[in-house]
Amino acid sequence: MHVSAPSDIDLASLVSARDGGRSMDVHCPFDKSLIGSLPVSTRDDVAAAFATARSAQAEWVRTPMRERTRILTRFRDLVLDHNTELLTWIQQETGKSRANAFEEVTDVALWAGHLAHHGPGVLRERRRAGAIPVLTRTHERRVPYGVVGIITPWNYPFTLPVTDSLPALLAGNAVVLKPDDKTPHTALRALSLLLEAGLPPGLLQIVLGDGSTIGEEIVEHADHMVFTGSTATGRTIATRCAERLIGVAAELGGKNPMLVLEDADTDRAAAGAVTACFSNSGQLCISVERIYVHDSQWDAFTSRFVEHVQTMTVRAGCTWDADMGSLISAQQLETVTRHVDDAVQKGARVLAGGRARPDLGPYVFEPTVLTDVQPDMELHSAETFGPVVSLYRAHSDEEAVAAANDTDFGLNASVWSKRHGPRVARRLHAGSVNINEGYAATWASHDAPMGGVKDSGIGRRHGMDGILGYTQAQTIAQQRLLPIAGPRGLSHERWASLMHAGVRVLSRLP
Incomplete structure (x- = not known):
């Protein structure tokens, strides 16, 4: 049942963990056979991963959008080229049927293609109506958070890490990802394909270990959090994010x-x-x-x-x-x-x-x-x-x-x-x-958002929401000819009278 990684790919080397530390064994649900052993990350390793990611993000945010989309397109093609291998990685780590594993590979390829085609349009800078027509020129731009922390579960070990990481990266962020300890090889293989597609080293960091230990550390360092898992854990993460005044998106339980x-x-x-x-x-x-x-x-x-x-x-x-x-x-x-x-x-x-x-x-x-x-x-x-x-x-x-x-x-x-x-x-x-x-x-x-209401979560994957959610809006307005407060030499009363008449007109405009 065991399927080894290709000889030229050392997945263990992609884990952000110090040499000589603890390791963990990953077993196949089909028969309990050993898939492999991988290093375990410490709290210090998580801090180091964020430092590396921040350094890489400073350069990445200046990378033209066309180059970012080229990486996503090459990644999509690599996923399709490695379809059989990916199916086996997914199966041996989760125990799911091959048909269900195929859903993951297909979904990732389609999502990567969708982002490459439509993401730049969603993220582009937009002209907005100014305060005063002609006199005020206003633009809205989307600014990446910096480093996004992502924690994903074991049930969809290819779809969920990639679905959350790709829009974050496209928007100009770096990512520190913690996949579940039961299914780490699949996420590491995804990272290796992204690197092969041209993703700069260090931009996507993967840490492994107990959620209560390194998961907490991720929340402490992240500029924005994305979590998929239980409602109870989601509440805990959301509470800490609120204390830190950072955003969080969470897909939680369902019945x-x-x-x-x-x-x-x-x-x-x-x-x-x-x-x-x-x-x-x-x-x-x-x-x-x-x-x-x-x-x-x-x-x-x-x-x-x-x-x-x-x-x-x-x-x-x-x-x-x-x-x-x-x-x-x-x-x-x-x-x-x-x-x-x-x-x-x-x-x-x-x-x-x-x-x-x-x-x-x-x-x-x-x-x-x-x-x-x-x-x-x-x-x-x-x-x-x-x-x-x-x-x-x-x-x-x-x-x-x-x-x-x-x-x-x-x-x-x-x-x-x-x-x-x-x-x-x-x-x-x-x-x-x-x-x-x-x-x-x-x-x-x-192209449509997906997520939960009530105890099933906050935030959305997919659609415009699933792309813009990895950014903050910045408004830039340039005032020309006359200041908003009125020209020098004109009395407050006279300017107020002129503005009052102007408001009547402006309020009727579409």
Whole structure:
């Protein structure tokens, strides 16, 4: 199962850590085999990484935009050229299926291309209406923060580090990135490809280690923070960022609903629900964990959905034949098992799956469908982050909407309907809503922002927001001919009278 890096690439050398320090082992979820050992960064290493990044950023900010976009374009092409290798790195570190790993590689290539084509236009300096027409010439420019701290989780080890780092770099920032300790090789391989594409050395620094130690240090040094992970940790980071008066963007937890309305195409909805619920073994912030089915559609949808789930191919390995792969760790397996066991013990019924499969792999859990889930069960409201979904009857579309909104989370939602999807989508409390699709339509629409509301986070990826979020606005106004306070020699009363008449005119202009 182990796949070594090419002989000319020493990924360990890309970690910002001193020689001779501690190291950590990274294991493959498929079979617990050793992938490799990498150095662990200390607090001093993090401080040194920021110092190196600041030095590199001072030169980078003067690099013409056309050169920055050329680097992104070359990186996109390198990602596509190294597709097979990247798929294997992603799989061996996460345990996900090859098809799900392919989503990451494709997404990164498309996002890099989108940024290269559209980023310069978003970031360009713009002429704004001045205080006084003709006399005031005003411009808005976007200024990079300096060094952006980015902390990403293990579930999408290629997509998330790259998705957050590329717009930060394009905007003129440097980056200090901490990928999760379970999946560091994939992020390091991304860095090596960026360097091959022409990114100046030192501009993107990667540190590894315990989040409570070096994560805190990143927040202390960063000029802006980006975090993906749990709501609890996101609150802690946001609190410290507020104390330091720096910005933060955070994509946090979710308990995402899917609604099968009275007029839904049940065949299409049942097939779509498989992808919506079980991609990456359910270890996806925007995957569906709750399905509300109109009573008139219950029998048809449930039977078709369960049939699809029961015929899924679950396999641990680098093969295209698997519909679903493994969970990533013993900890994740324990959480999923606990949620399911607790629900069953309290009266929930298992319609499909419901158990671990050590015969397939140490952390494999069957795709699981439950019904009769009640509020006193842990998985009713808590994020499971695994291949488990609960079905609920809804006596009306209105009831389904109310139940979907009855949560502290608001990351993603899915609506299945022939006619009423747009109307219902606008009533759901979620940062993104997909109609007749689970999650991919909104995520892959790179020109539109993506993020959560309520306890699911603040800030946005993608779209203009996901580019401008790595900058601060600076306004520059040049006054000509006459000062705003009036010319010398003219009385205050006379100038006020002239300005009063002028305001009447200006207030009517578009």
